[in-house]
Amino acid sequence: MRSTPVRKALLKILSKDQAPLSAFDILAKLHAQKLLANKTTVYRQLDSLEKQGLIHTVRLSDRSVRYELAGKDDHHHHLVCVKCNDVKDVDFENHLSRQEKNIEKSKKFKILRHSMEFFGLCFNCQ
Amino acid sequence: MRSTPVRKALLKILSKDQAPLSAFDILAKLHAQKLLANKTTVYRQLDSLEKQGLIHTVRLSDRSVRYELAGKDDHHHHLVCVKCNDVKDVDFENHLSRQEKNIEKSKKFKILRHSMEFFGLCFNCQ
DNA sequence: TTTATTAATGCAACAAAGTTGCAAATCATA
DNA sequence: TATGATTTGCAACTTTGTTGCATTAATAAA
Numbered sequence: 001m002r003s004t005p006v007r008k009a010l011l012k013i014l015s016k017d018q019a020p021l022s023a024f025d026i027l028a029k030l031h032a033q034k035l036l037a038n039k040t041t042v043y044r045q046l047d048s049l050e051k052q053g054l055i056h057t058v059r060l061s062d063r064s065v066r067y068e069l070a071g072k073d074d075h076h077h078h079l080v081c082v083k084c085n086d087v088k089d090v091d092f093e094n095h096l097s098r099q100e101k102n103i104e105k106s107k108k109f110k111i112l113r114h115s116m117e118f119f120g121l122c123f124n125c126q
Numbered sequence: 127m128r129s130t131p132v133r134k135a136l137l138k139i140l141s142k143d144q145a146p147l148s149a150f151d152i153l154a155k156l157h158a159q160k161l162l163a164n165k166t167t168v169y170r171q172l173d174s175l176e177k178q179g180l181i182h183t184v185r186l187s188d189r190s191v192r193y194e195l196a197g198k199d200d201h202h203h204h205l206v207c208v209k210c211n212d213v214k215d216v217d218f219e220n221h222l223s224r225q226e227k228n229i230e231k232s233k234k235f236k237i238l239r240h241s242m243e244f245f246g247l248c249f250n251c252q
Numbered sequence: 253t254t255t256a257t258t259a260a261t262g263c264a265a266c267a268a269a270g271t272t273g274c275a276a277a278t279c280a281t282a
Numbered sequence: 283t284a285t286g287a288t289t290t291g292c293a294a295c296t297t298t299g300t301t302g303c304a305t306t307a308a309t310a311a312a
Contacts, residue, residue: 061185061241111246115187120237
């Protein structure tokens with residue numbers, strides 16, 4: 001792992017933003033600060049950062065893929081505004097693990113991970 | 127709405143299969159029964175059937191999009207096998223609506239719909 | 253400081269999953 | 283069966299990534 005300008009800028013961008021960003025968002029932000037990186041480079045850096053465990057890839061069921069800094073409260077879910085596309089974190093582990101055990105038994109399905117998203121309108125868009 | 131060969135075959139395929147099928151799956155099944163429909167046609171029929179409320183589009187967070195017949199127990203979630211890609215339905219509304227109300231209040235976010243998937247290993251793949 | 257090594261980058265081409273415009277074929281109903 | 287609106291197929295295009303390959307740049311060693 002080398003510390004290159006793109007890598008540094010990318011981590012800085014992700015650490016400033018609380019909402020997970022798409023590759024396109026990130027590319028735009030890089031260009032906005034006059035760092036004209038190629039999209040291939042951005043994708044490769046995101047891959048590499050993910051493998052290092054520094055970021056997490058968030059795949060939403062609206063088919064958007066976003067990236068967020070790893071670290072804090074690592075497992076959480078998302079509130080996605082269908083109007084402005086803003087994404088916020090939300091904690092929701094409460095009953096899930098217990099219910100997952102029920103599912104595993106009744107469906108004979110070994111759960112490795114889950115994904116849960118709430119789509120709706122954020123405060124500003126209501 | 128006209129009753130064309132593609133439309134009829136498509137509905138028949140979806141009614142036979144309990145797991146939601148991808149557009150590619152459907153196209154393959156059509157070709158298997160010597161109905162050489164174009165992918166554009168399949169996508170347009172799926173669109174039209176969705177608008178008529180006859181089928182539902184299932185967008186999973188692994189970025190796959192699948193289609194299933196509408197009707198029965200319309201709101202449910204999915205168990206997705208990460209090995210064989212089989213998808214099964216699972217009911218899980220229990221605590222969700224109550225918790226959604228909490229989220230709406232505390233996050234000032236109006237929830238319109240949610241999506242939940244469990245990824246893991248089905249019985250055959252364990 | 254210079255050099256060597258290896259990773260990072262840019263470019264162009266490719267890929268998967270759809271979407272769109274348009275002309276041709278087909279369904280249905282009068 | 284003639285008419286007119288729907289469907290269909292084809293080709294081209296779009297989006298979001300991915301890959302190969304030659305070039306450039308970061309870092310560690312000399």
